[in-house]
Amino acid sequence: MTAVEPRPQTAEVRASKRTEILENRPVNLDGFVEEWPEKGLVAMESDFDPQPSIRVEGGRIVELDGRTREQFDFMDTFIADHAIDVDTCEQAMAIESVEIARMLVDPRTSRADVVALGRGLTPAKILDVVKLMNVVEIMMGMQKVRSRRTPANQAHSTSAKDNPIQVAADAAEAAVRGFAELETTLGVLRYAPLVAIGLQVGGQVGRGGVLTQCALEEATELDLGMRGITAYAETISIYGTESVFVDGDDTPWSKAFLASAYASRGIKMRFTSGTGSEVQMGNAEGRSMLFLEIRCILMAKGAGVQGLQNGSISCIGVPGAVPGGIRAVAAENLVASWMDLECASGNDQSFSHSAMRRTSRLVPQLFSGTDFVCSGYSGVPNKDNMFAGSNLDTEDYDDWNTIQRDMQVDGGLRHVREDVILQVRNKAARALQAVFAELDLPAITDEEVEAATYADSSDDYPDRDVLADLEGARSVMERGVTGLDLVKVLERSGFGDVAENYLQVLRQRVSGDLLQTAAIFTGDFVPLAAVNDANDYAGPGTGYRLSGERWEELKKLRHVTSAENPEEEVV
Amino acid sequence: MTVDLTPADYPLSINRPELLRTPTGKALADITMAAVVSGEVTAEDLRVTPETLVLQGRIAESAGRRQLGENCRRAAEMTAIPDAEVLAMYNALRPNASSAAQLEEIATRLEGTYSATTCAALVREAAEVYAARNLLADDSGEF
């Protein structure tokens, strides 16, 4: 019994041939359900969401969205005390929702103005505003309020066999294709140190300055970060109701403390949340998915974390199944950006059997641009994706590049010639081979390097001696191997350029520059954040425009007939 | 030392490197491959200092990001706390994990041992909310 099995035909009644064809379309393998607003199984338009309200007494918010302070649950308390600007909230709340919605869309209202106004709004008010916006207006808003001017993208680089060589080679390819961040996770958690090293080394081969992450439980994730083996963290989940938050064994205060802990070690970090998680866990407390997600966004803002990964994430099947659900998902990205947070905007989980639906789900983020359009895009075939599959994978690279070219939008990727890809994959594998040799880790054979150069999936690699690898992984942790050790090892084994790239990333710890909102590294190691690259969209002809060298780069595809000599293709 | 910082000072690594020091007092420019190879630069150097975190906090505030600024201040206070203790404190802040007295003990230690007053305030605030929301440590019932 699998989801790819066609639905059982309800027999007897004769169906037309057309119905048969339609019945067999992939979209009919997706699940759809009716709304149930009383229980929160509704995207964003529910009679059971509260009405906006605010009251300030003695410099303190004493009423929020219809509840008085003694009725507050801990989300209300945290949001009232940390997220909302007490001085401006009454004034902001007094503005008509439709007026605010128009300000979000209207290019003549500056980003700074709508962001400032947003600081004084309650969750219900924010919901009231975005409910007035259709999907195109949401995209208009997103184009203006996303925090970084230059859009970017993130990739998953994982292996069904936790093979560090595969992770390194795919990380190198992903980096050279343009991803600014690379994320990995494990099947066997004890493999983490080796896979995280593979990701970092491969990433720095592909393009210097790529930031890497390894999703694990808090202690190990923080440990790898503190050693400088990874560069940022993202899988710090928050939820929109108190009961689900507690089920997840956290509170806004514990997460706020954790946010400061990461910053204290100079490590970039963002939270993760998304529509549907609360209703999925059965405790939506009768609120719509988007209302609860707005509470998460304000909680994140209140905690002072620089950014948020949202866009339903692992619960995408829930908003995806209800009417208007994907509009709500676009709206949650908008609100995260409007609240002045870095937004890593989802598109990161298997979403639909239908290629058309997969694409349309992506359009709002790709066309308006976000800080990370996908969080992430599977830089490995989906069967190797240890985050349970993404909305896009390696098979979609050429489609993605073509859509960028068709629509003249920048989704952060580019077409790269085969020889370049083979070269970086091979170099990544060789660099990791050298690192393993120097660190006395189980050897990487030349056969594995060769496999990594030409492979697609984990099936294409020789099997590793898992026991020996795990033993090696343990010794990496026990010996206290740090990022700096890896830099030294790369330097002396003939990968000086990779070592230099890696050192540049570690050097940024000292400056703390990557702690600012939406910070990434350019290829020249210039930190690019919503401070020095603040979004300045103010209508047609302004903001980020795909032009010049970058546009020339995106005009290239695998097969483009040369105008000069139509018998040849452009290389 | 008070420095007035604006978004124009960002990135500090490029625009104001003279303000940055490693925990052992080296300048950013001292972190070179040669220094790494010779062992002059150690892992200890590749950490952020409380002073730098305060500077980044000021930049965040100058860009209108009050809460990010506060987070940087809490982080500056936390640089002094060893890794294991940071994790232990985080675990203690989980729901139903600590009694009011235990949380107060943490707050006192933050204040006393680490001069982390902002962090202490966050823990005290949590203790108050946990008490009101019945999230202090106790035994959960049967079904």
Next chain:
Amino acid sequence: MRPPLVVGVDVGNSTTEACAAEVDDAGPTRLASSLTPTTGVKGTPANAAGVVTAVRKALEAAARPGAVVDTVLLNEATPVISGLAMETISETIITESTMIGHNPETPGGEGLGVGTTVALAELGGQDGPVVVVVGAGADFDDVAHALNRAVEAGVDVVAAVLHGDDAVLVANRLTRPVPVVDEVAAVDRVPLGMLAAVEVAPPGRTIRTLADSYGLASTFALDAEQTRQVSPVARALAGTRSAVVVRTPEGDVTDRRIPVGSLTVSGATRSIDVGVDEGAEAVMAAIGRVAPLQDVSGEPGTHVGGMLAAVRDTMVDVTGQPAAEIRIRDVLAVDTMVPVTVQGGLAGEVSRENAVALAAMVRTSRSRMQAVADEVAAALGCDVRIGGVEGEVAVRGALTTPGSAVPVAVVDMGGGSTDAALLDRDGRTVAVHVAGAGELVTKLIDSELGLDDREAAESVKRHPLAKVESFFHVRHEDSSVQFFDEALPPHVFGRVVTVTPEGLVPVPVRRPVEAVRTVRREAKRRVFVVNALRALAQVAPQGSLRLLGSVVLLGGSALDFEIPAMVADALAPHGVVCGIGNVHGTEGPRNAVAAGLVDAHAAALVAP
């Protein structure tokens, strides 16, 4: 000015060891040692990278990183390549669906039922006893219901054979209990209308009637000739808890030897052909008869031929030497048993078949250490010298073990080969390499336990066993019980595990700890103990172990938790003192060759 810095380096099959020392007239002052994986096949230019790493690490350990090295001393590493193969030499074949002797975990009912086979759908109206045959897809409630109805209607149902895993369920629901055998995968090939017998023994017991030739004879009313013919059936069923035997006109079970090819073992004066299917003992005896062995070849076109050809090909690739010049210098054959699916069986029956495992070892006349030396010299910018023969140097290193004295023999048990050397009172040394070591042990454990998982086998080889009896305690293989304060991880609950530094690792077997332990120790005994004795006998004066004096164990296997004791126990009756090396009193069984090279170098400086 500091005295010259010298680094001795030993390139081994799996590890490269280095020993850094300052050498002056007063002799060597050892500074530090290091260990790193060997790069490439031993004795080939690819070793250079590992040598350089080992030197660098030794200097780092000596707190003199980047110091100028005067001389690197390399051992004359003879490339020893080993190959492994295992061939099943017996098989059980069932023709015309006579027998199902498999061991479903949970048969139903008890006793013996003899009757004519009838399909479930045809049940009803039969005279005489019937054995009901139930195909795939039948539900246990439905089957029991149908059998009960048939019995009510007067049919004499005496047994049932099922496709699904439902025997207990069906048996529990019968108004008149009969033996039921289940999980017969090819139940549709059970011939109908034939006389059949079904036997199920009580839990913990094995069948008596069908596993006995005369029992079969009385069941099926066979004459003496027929009884002789069915004796393989009885043999095949011995030890099972349940069985079905159907008597068909042409049915037969045979038990035959598989021709897997023969080996031609050649000594200096003569060659002998020996069939591998004759077993390990015959092979080893043949090798003994032609000693000293000069080459071995396999019969072309056979399994054995293929295996030896593969070993030779690898050597050709590595050394660039023509295939004709490569000689197989030793073979170790070991008898083993492997679980094999019975051909023609109806229920995926498995029988434990005889097999022979072979380890072969190749040496070349041509070492390429000079190429390694040249590369190392270029990389480090220093003088590189190729020193004495491994065995000799190893003995010198071993002699630094406190308490050891000449004459002394060393045994180094590695992954592919077992090496021995002897230093006698006259200062002469003799060294040998014999085929078979750690890899073969892993292979034996893997196949005998039916793991089909090299990593699991490796873990069984390297670590002691235990049974996880609850979330809070385990019983180790020595019967000691260990308690834990925190609950053990769920995936080890109730399992046989290996106790590794990483924690407890489940072993995918359903056998008790004792059985797994026996397999492990037997495998080690048949390879390490046998080879230690075999190799020592070759270096011992007049081939007599008694004249050896003391034996020092070196190398990674000397660090194993039980091998040293097993070897020592085996040597004790010969009056030999055997212990684990402790090179220079600090290095344990490691670094003997590297340290020995330095010592030899220093001695040479003083001597002239």
Next chain:
Amino acid sequence: MTTATGTRTLTLREIGPAERGTRPEEVVIALSPAFGDPFTKTIVDVPHAEVIRQLLAGIEEQGGVARTIKVYRTADLAAIAHFGAKLSGSGIAVGILARGTTVVHQRDLARLSNLELFPQAPLLDAEVFRMIGANAAQYAQSRSPRPVPTRNDQMARPRWQAKAALLHLKEFECIDHARAAVEVEPVITRVD
């Protein structure tokens, strides 16, 4: 594997309060509030009667004994199963939600841990329930079963995630804080 030919219905006849068992080899099957009543089948339409019948058959086939309880105060699978494990004479319980999600638990484990978890209800059919029952019985007898092979389907999310949430909500509606857990006798009746 056998498949039932007829249609069967499940009635859970209440015997009395759920109490701690004493038989050292017993397996407790702990059912969620909506199991059997008001719901009658899993997310992929496996009848609850068949789920119970196969679990019991798996236990019986391995020579085990089973006791069934129904929990009303929580619809949290880990809590249901862990509660069942504490009442089980052997310490082993199988917890199951109306939509089919199943876990094998042991009383000494932390609530959120487990022996075997089958989180993807859409992939559980009669055959898997039989194997789960058989394994639970073996754990109860201190034997070492091979874990039931877990199935995985990345595309289960788009097809089933929302329906699972809906069924979960419906199950939550059936929580009755006033009602203590009871021991039940599963009565399976063939209706054709």
